[in-house]
Amino acid sequence: MTDKTTDLAGPGIGDYGRLIHELPDNYQSLLPPMERMKAVFAIKNYIETHLCRELNLNMVQVPLIVDKNSGVNDYLDRDGSRTPVEFPCGLGLEAPIQAQVVQAATKWKRMALNQFGCKVGEGICTDMRAVRKDYFLDHDHSAYVDQWDWERVINREERTIDFLKTIVTRIWKVIRGAGTMVQEMYPQLRTSNYPDFPEKLTFLHAEEILDRYPDLPRKQRETRILMEHAPAVFIIGIGWPLKDGYPHEMRAADYDDWASETIVKDGEPYHGLNGDILVWNPVTKRRHELSSMGIRVTKETLKIQLNMSDQEDFLSLPYHQAIINDRIPLSIGGGIGQSRTFMYLLRTAHLGEVTVSVWPKQLKDICIKKNIHLLE
Numbered sequence: 443m444t445d446k447t448t449d450l451a452g453p454g455i456g457d458y459g460r461l462i463h464e465l466p467d468n469y470q471s472l473l474p475p476m477e478r479m480k481a482v483f484a485i486k487n488y489i490e491t492h493l494c495r496e497l498n499l500n501m502v503q504v505p506l507i508v509d510k511n512s513g514v515n516d517y518l519d520r521d522g523s524r525t526p527v528e529f530p531c532g533l534g535l536e537a538p539i540q541a542q543v544v545q546a547a548t549k550w551k552r553m554a555l556n557q558f559g560c561k562v563g564e565g566i567c568t569d570m571r572a573v574r575k576d577y578f579l580d581h582d583h584s585a586y587v588d589q590w591d592w593e594r595v596i597n598r599e600e601r602t603i604d605f606l607k608t609i610v611t612r613i614w615k616v617i618r619g620a621g622t623m624v625q626e627m628y629p630q631l632r633t634s635n636y637p638d639f640p641e642k643l644t645f646l647h648a649e650e651i652l653d654r655y656p657d658l659p660r661k662q663r664e665t666r667i668l669m670e671h672a673p674a675v676f677i678i679g680i681g682w683p684l685k686d687g688y689p690h691e692m693r694a695a696d697y698d699d700w701a702s703e704t705i706v707k708d709g710e711p712y713h714g715l716n717g718d719i720l721v722w723n724p725v726t727k728r729r730h731e732l733s734s735m736g737i738r739v740t741k742e743t744l745k746i747q748l749n750m751s752d753q754e755d756f757l758s759l760p761y762h763q764a765i766i767n768d769r770i771p772l773s774i775g776g777g778i779g780q781s782r783t784f785m786y787l788l789r790t791a792h793l794g795e796v797t798v799s800v801w802p803k804q805l806k807d808i809c810i811k812k813n814i815h816l817l818e
């Protein structure tokens with residue numbers, strides 16, 4: 443059997459040569475750099491305001507660094523391949539604090555619901571910054587990450603696919619609304635070269651996509667769905683092994699619930715209360731992920747997922763103990779990539795046109811040839 447997870451880690455070391463064929467030819471940015479920055483901040487303000495309104499959230503401060511021993515940093519997957527930046531800090535301490543730069547605020551948010559006194563139906567949103575040093579750096583992956591990381595308290599009755607879909611639909615309404623708003627600010631963004639932003643998302647389970655394209659690896663399955671079925675989808679159930687024996691994509695074991703049995707179709711159980719928003723990017727002509735989110739683990743599903751991931755030693759950490767002992771609430775939450783969203787709504791070909799980060803010389807040389815001007 444071909445290992446369908448081989449594309450999960452992204453391109454390999456020699457793939458910059460491939461990018462010269464994948465990035466668009468005859469590219470011309472629709473906005474000059476300063477106007478692009480004005481548009482970025484207009485979108486940012488719109489999404490923060492309307493996301494909080496739609497989901498009943500409040501903007502709060504979020505950590506850039508956390509104590510390693512807290513267990514709240516995000517390891518992004520469950521194979522140990524993406525590790526955080528780590529350093530000792532605390533001048534004069536006999537035992538310095540072992541600090542880590544966050545890779546996402548996923549677990550911190552759930553614990554923070556208590557300190558901000560959130561009740562059922564209330565939540566928080568953050569303007570999160572992170573460093574992910576183990577990414578392959580291409581047109582839509584950066585070592586510097588910015589997200590709207592949000593979390594909302596729910597009750598046990600809301601741990602359903604229908605509730606998940608309701609929340610996802612509201613999020614898409616906000617993203618699309620931001621696109622409409624910025625097109626009104628800059629009419630040149632509304633061009634016949636690109637179709638308008640899809641009005642609705644299509645919901646599909648990862649098992650359904652595998653059924654359609656059983657011989658394709660994960661990213662190619664996503665690409666075909668976006669090209670042939672719908673330009674904007676929410677893929678449900680990411681993390682549990684599918685019928686071919688492999689997960690659609692590896693997911694960390696200790697925040698999203700990907701183990702719960704949620705749907706039975708033709709006698710076959712489907713799993714997972716989580717998923718991703720993916721869109722077709724008409725500029726790059728590639729799949730484009732905007733958001734990953736889900737209903738969070740219970741103490742029961744946490745144990746199942748840690749066991750499947752061979753990470754049961756995590757159960758002794760403060761975050762995991764808080765779940766096991768019911769000291770933090772049930773919740774739903776996710777992250778919406780800021781630069782990914784700016785890139786999609788402003789019709790740019792590269793993240794580096796809407797954010798400042800570090801890029802390898804190979805990639806910068808390709809961008810110069812493609813008339814893509816990166817911010818530095």
